[in-house]
Amino acid sequence: MNTARLVNIWFEKWNTGDFQNLPITDSFEHTSPFGIVKGKQVYINLVHENKDKFLGYVFDIHDAIYKVDSACVRYTAKQGNDFSLDVSEWYYFKSNLIDKVIAYYHIGDIREERSYKN
Structure with missing residues (x-):
């Protein structure tokens, strides 16, 4: 199975x-x-215990790059009318399955000393 199809199944x-x-x-x-979650069952259990934080999203995919053994997708995840998160994720594949995901997104306020001055 190609990487684009696996990422589509993921979504x-x-x-x-x-x-x-x-x-x-x-x-x-x-x-x-x-942080890092290791193991399929550990990940599934984490999602199960936190369904309100993991489920109910609509995904607006902006860009995707697919290679033979990896892929990168940039998207906006929206949950309800009040929550939106811009994400870039790298996917790594093994034996026609996703073996690793590395997700990049902002999870908090920008500290004053890190904000741009206009």
Whole structure:
């Protein structure tokens, strides 16, 4: 299966809430600003325990780059009318499954000393 199809299945599963059947390896690893989650079952359990934070999103995909063993997707995730998150994710593949995701997004206010001066 090609990488574009695997990423599409990933988003289809999130769109339908079918997170228990994500196309991921048993050794799946997810890295985000919240930390690293190692293992498929650990990840599935985390999502299950935090459904309100993981499910119910609409994804607006802006860009995607697909290679033989990796891909990168930039998208906006919207949950309800009040929450929007701009994300860039790298996907790495093994044995026709997603083995690793590294997600980049901002999770808090910008500190005063880090803001741009106009």
